[in-house]
Amino acid sequence: MAPLTWYLGLSALLFxxxxxxxxxxxxxxxIFLCIELMLNAVNLALVSLSSFFGDIGGQLFVFIVxxxxxxxxxxxxxxIISIYRNRESLNVDEVDNxxx
Amino acid sequence: xxxETILFVVFAVLALVTALNVLVQRNPLYSALSxxxxxxxxxxxxxxxxxxFIAAVQIVVYAGAIMVLFVFVIMLLNxxxxxxxxxxxxxxxYLAIPxxxxxxxxxxxxxxxxxxxxxxxxxxxxxxxxxxxxxxxGTALFTDYLLPFEVTSVLILMAVVGAMVLARREND
Amino acid sequence: MFxxxxxxVVFSPLLGAAVLGLFGKRMSEKLIGSIACLTVAVSTVFxxxxxxxxxxxxxxxxxxxxxxxxxxxxxxxxxxFAFVLDSLSGIYILFVTFVAFWIHxxxxxxxxxxxxxxxxxxYLNLFxxxxxTLVVADNFLLxxxxxxxxxxxxxxxxxxxxxxxxxxxxxKKAFIMNRVGDFGFLLGVMLLFWKAGSIFYFDDPARGIxxxxxxxxxxxxxxxxxxxxxxxxxxTIAVLLFVGATGKSAQIPLFVWLPDAMxxxxxxxxxxxxxxxxxxxxxxxxxxxxxxxxxxxxxLIVAIIGAGTAxxxxxxxxxxxxxxxxxAYSTISQLGYMFLACGVGAFTAGIFHVFTHAFFKALxxxxxxxxxxxxxxxxxxxRMGGLKKYMPITYRTMLVGMLAISGFPLFSGFFSKDxxxxxxxxxxxxxxxxxxxxxxxxxxxxxxxxxxxxxxIVLTFFGDERFAEHSHDAHDHGGGKPHESPPSMVVPLVVLxxxxxxxxxxGVPDAFWKGANLNYFERLVAPSISTARESFVLTDTxxxxxxxxxxxxxxxxxxxxxxxxxxxxxxxxxxxxxxxxRKPLWQPxxxxxxxxxxxxxxxxxxxxxxxxxxxxxxxxxxxxxxxDGAVNGAAALASRLGGGMRYIQSGLARxxxxxxxxxxxxxxxxxxxx
Numbered sequence: 001m002a003p004l005t006w007y008l009g010l011s012a013l014l015f016x017x018x019x020x021x022x023x024x025x026x027x028x029x030x031i032f033l034c035i036e037l038m039l040n041a042v043n044l045a046l047v048s049l050s051s052f053f054g055d056i057g058g059q060l061f062v063f064i065v066x067x068x069x070x071x072x073x074x075x076x077x078x079x080i081i082s083i084y085r086n087r088e089s090l091n092v093d094e095v096d097n098x099x100x
Numbered sequence: 101x102x103x104e105t106i107l108f109v110v111f112a113v114l115a116l117v118t119a120l121n122v123l124v125q126r127n128p129l130y131s132a133l134s135x136x137x138x139x140x141x142x143x144x145x146x147x148x149x150x151x152x153f154i155a156a157v158q159i160v161v162y163a164g165a166i167m168v169l170f171v172f173v174i175m176l177l178n179x180x181x182x183x184x185x186x187x188x189x190x191x192x193x194y195l196a197i198p199x200x201x202x203x204x205x206x207x208x209x210x211x212x213x214x215x216x217x218x219x220x221x222x223x224x225x226x227x228x229x230x231x232x233x234x235x236x237x238g239t240a241l242f243t244d245y246l247l248p249f250e251v252t253s254v255l256i257l258m259a260v261v262g263a264m265v266l267a268r269r270e271n272d
Numbered sequence: 273m274f275x276x277x278x279x280x281v282v283f284s285p286l287l288g289a290a291v292l293g294l295f296g297k298r299m300s301e302k303l304i305g306s307i308a309c310l311t312v313a314v315s316t317v318f319x320x321x322x323x324x325x326x327x328x329x330x331x332x333x334x335x336x337x338x339x340x341x342x343x344x345x346x347x348x349x350x351x352x353f354a355f356v357l358d359s360l361s362g363i364y365i366l367f368v369t370f371v372a373f374w375i376h377x378x379x380x381x382x383x384x385x386x387x388x389x390x391x392x393x394x395y396l397n398l399f400x401x402x403x404x405t406l407v408v409a410d411n412f413l414l415x416x417x418x419x420x421x422x423x424x425x426x427x428x429x430x431x432x433x434x435x436x437x438x439x440x441x442x443x444k445k446a447f448i449m450n451r452v453g454d455f456g457f458l459l460g461v462m463l464l465f466w467k468a469g470s471i472f473y474f475d476d477p478a479r480g481i482x483x484x485x486x487x488x489x490x491x492x493x494x495x496x497x498x499x500x501x502x503x504x505x506x507x508t509i510a511v512l513l514f515v516g517a518t519g520k521s522a523q524i525p526l527f528v529w530l531p532d533a534m535x536x537x538x539x540x541x542x543x544x545x546x547x548x549x550x551x552x553x554x555x556x557x558x559x560x561x562x563x564x565x566x567x568x569x570x571x572l573i574v575a576i577i578g579a580g581t582a583x584x585x586x587x588x589x590x591x592x593x594x595x596x597x598x599x600a601y602s603t604i605s606q607l608g609y610m611f612l613a614c615g616v617g618a619f620t621a622g623i624f625h626v627f628t629h630a631f632f633k634a635l636x637x638x639x640x641x642x643x644x645x646x647x648x649x650x651x652x653x654x655r656m657g658g659l660k661k662y663m664p665i666t667y668r669t670m671l672v673g674m675l676a677i678s679g680f681p682l683f684s685g686f687f688s689k690d691x692x693x694x695x696x697x698x699x700x701x702x703x704x705x706x707x708x709x710x711x712x713x714x715x716x717x718x719x720x721x722x723x724x725x726x727x728x729i730v731l732t733f734f735g736d737e738r739f740a741e742h743s744h745d746a747h748d749h750g751g752g753k754p755h756e757s758p759p760s761m762v763v764p765l766v767v768l769x770x771x772x773x774x775x776x777x778x779g780v781p782d783a784f785w786k787g788a789n790l791n792y793f794e795r796l797v798a799p800s801i802s803t804a805r806e807s808f809v810l811t812d813t814x815x816x817x818x819x820x821x822x823x824x825x826x827x828x829x830x831x832x833x834x835x836x837x838x839x840x841x842x843x844x845x846x847x848x849x850x851x852x853x854r855k856p857l858w859q860p861x862x863x864x865x866x867x868x869x870x871x872x873x874x875x876x877x878x879x880x881x882x883x884x885x886x887x888x889x890x891x892x893x894x895x896x897x898x899x900d901g902a903v904n905g906a907a908a909l910a911s912r913l914g915g916g917m918r919y920i921q922s923g924l925a926r927x928x929x930x931x932x933x934x935x936x937x938x939x940x941x942x943x944x945x946x
Contacts, residue, residue, distance in 0.1 A: 074262075
């Protein structure tokens with residue numbers, strides 16, 4: 001059976017991949033996908049710790065993270081749609097009005 | 101190597117490969133489909149952890165509902181391929197490599213330091229009421245964690261209203 | 273019957289001030305006048321009630337405390353909101369409320385039709401509150417509250433015509449001059465607390481209070497030396513308190529504000545700058561007589577300043593053309609008399625002069641107000657004359673005031689001035705040349721007083737009618753002949769004239785009638801005063817051999833001096849009469865007309881250096897260079913820093929992500945390394 005460190009290592013690798021994706025990708029939707037990936041990496045860490053320590057709290061937290069992710073997806077995609085509607089583009093580098 | 105370990109290794113590798121594919125693909129639709137693969141693999145990993153409920157929800161809610169929403173939006177917008185690829189601050193792209201390296205180095209340093217004997221073994225499967233079953237999740241959710249649960253429902257309501265307000269086309 | 277009569281005396285005008293200040297703007301003039309007069313009338317009634325209720329006790333020297341609440345209690349320091357009634361404060365509240373009531377009545381007529389009628393009476397009532405607090409306070413700090421309060425009201429009322437520059441300047445001048453004095457007063461009180469451990473006047477066993485005066489009486493008196501003033505002892509306290517008195521009571525060197533204070537309406541001049549507020553200094557010195565009698569050096573200073581001011585101001589008074597300015601300098605001069613009395617240890621005589629002065633000076637000011645109204649706001653005596661037939665009542669009442677202030681026999685001023693001159697001559701507390709010198713100065717001042725008052729009366733009421741020839745003048749906007757004032761103004765004149773003529777009989781010197789106890793005033797006030805005679809070592813040499821024979825010779829001496837001063841007064845009146853009847857527009861020496869150039873000297877020695885120092889050093893160098901430089905420098909630093917940091921705020925989501933990740937990495941690294 002795989003030890004706990006393996007699960008946590010997998011979680012860290014997935015999280016890093018997600019973070020790198022947020023870094024290098026310029027398409028807003030892809031960035032969003034990478035954020036979902038990072039959320040799932042964290043979920044994995046929570047579930048594995050919950051299972052190994054026999055505490056249900058971690059899995060409940062994952063449950064709540066999922067609902068939040070759903071809500072986030074709804075709002076985030078709505079924002080993306082309205083951005084695209086205004087700018088005819090999903091490139092985040094073109095959306096840089098929030099500066100001095 | 102026991103069967104569970106083999107399962108874990110297989111699905112872990114699958115998850116990593118599909119996750120990398122999310123980055124490699126240029127078309128967001130392919131990225132999304134690749135991410136569905138990652139999520140499904142993770143669901144299998146959850147099964148090796150005996151978290152059946154979370155594994156099921158992962159497939160149903162994540163890979164099913166949320167990702168469908170993504171794919172739906174991608175197809176709705178249908179960004180033309182010949183869009184100019186504007187990129188400001190090109191240096192950021194190369195900053196990703198040291199950042200990623202540092203992040204992995206740091207996390208693995210932490211994992212390295214954890215003494216092996218303090219790591220508990222995965223408890224053996226134990227009946228209908230073990231941790232991870234629907235019974236255990238439901239019991240905890242509607243007793244001790246009732247308030248967070250209800251607050252989450254309010255959050256979702258807010259998200260629904262917010263999404264409607266944001267995505268609505270202004271008619272004037 | 274009433275438990276707190278003094279509180280009613282004090283707070284009734286405050287109530288009036290509050291009502292008028294808050295709601296007066298929408299009231300009719302009649303209602304405003306009624307409220308103002310009524311509250312002061314209530315004060316007056318209760319002042320009389322309090323006095324006559326306790327009259328026997330007051331004559332016996334008892335003190336009646338009225339404790340309201342403890343105001344401050346910090347460590348050993350304590351100040352109460354409490355009043356004390358003894359014969360000194362009793363006399364004061366009597367004449368202050370009485371005179372003030374009639375001045376309020378006069379003002380209802382005088383101020384008719386002025387803008388801010390309600391404001392005027394609100395201030396006037398507030399002034400009454402402050403003045404009465406000052407008088408009946410039972411500790412120095414509460415007295416200081418009243419002391420500052422009257423200063424504030426004086427400022428507000430001098431600047432009543434606040435649209436006019438000269439009124440504002442005069443108000444500021446009065447306030448600043450008073451502040452200089454107040455600073456001395458405050459230092460004196462602090463030093464007193466430091467030395468005596470109490471700022472209360474008297475013991476009050478009911479509250480467990482030890483008075484500062486008992487401490488003072490237990491001290492060994494300082495020697496009469498210059499050094500004792502700076503020794504930080506009781507003489508220093510006395511001198512510092514007197515500095516406060518010079519400010520409030522317009523003595524050398526802080527007197528210049530009082531003539532300018534005439535910019536205020538005439539009832540204000542009558543009430544504040546003649547009858548009541550300016551005598552606060554005399555009151556305070558008399559109140560602190562226990563301290564002064566232990567400080568002969570301070571006494572000598574008080575006497576010299578008093579006599580000097582009396583003569584100095586009288587000479588200026590001769591040369592003024594503004595009717596109110598003459599009276600202002602006359603007031604300064606009379607205040608000098610009062611301080612002269614205090615300085616020679618005759619506090620009772622000083623208070624008696626305050627008492628009579630309140631009547632006749634208020635009368636003269638109100639008379640001048642009546643003249644000013646009758647002349648359609650003309651104050652220059654160049655343009656008066658011959659008013660006798662137009663304003664018969666004003667003329668007669670002012671004549672009474674003139675005779676009283678000049679010390680014409682049997683008028684009130686005669687008795688009080690005579691008491692001061694006699695006590696100066698016969699004082700046992702000053703070394704040899706001083707009594708005679710001060711007496712001579714006092715006598716000369718009496719002569720001058722008679723002359724300038726005669727001049728005022730002659731120029732105003734006798735001779736040619738000089739106003740007609742100026743009727744085309746642009747300033748003369750009233751038009752028409754001078755007229756007698758309405759009843760609301762004339763009645764107070766008559767009442768005060770009766771007072772000015774008669775109140776002197778309360779203090780007829782005992783010597784005038786062998787064996788009789790005529791001097792009721794002195795018998796009444798004396799228990800509240802520490803007389804110098806029992807405290808000074810010097811007195812022993814003079815009065816040690818005192819006996820029955822000495823007493824009769826003293827009495828003879830007193831009568832002789834009274835005759836001398838009567839002769840002087842009558843001579844002054846006669847001189848003034850003949851001189852100014854012949855040459856009413858006689859040009860006085862420039863030096864006097866320009867008030868010895870005191871204002872100019874102050875301007876050169878004090879105001880200009882302060883102004884230049886403020887402009888060149890404080891403004892141009894420190895404010896612009898240092899303070900503005902620091903402020904602008906800080907702003908510039910923030911601007912530069914922000915300009916640099918601006919590039920972090922690129923607006924690119926990915927660069928923000930980079931920063932977030934960097935922050936996370938640093939945090940994790942911190943925990944990893946730890």
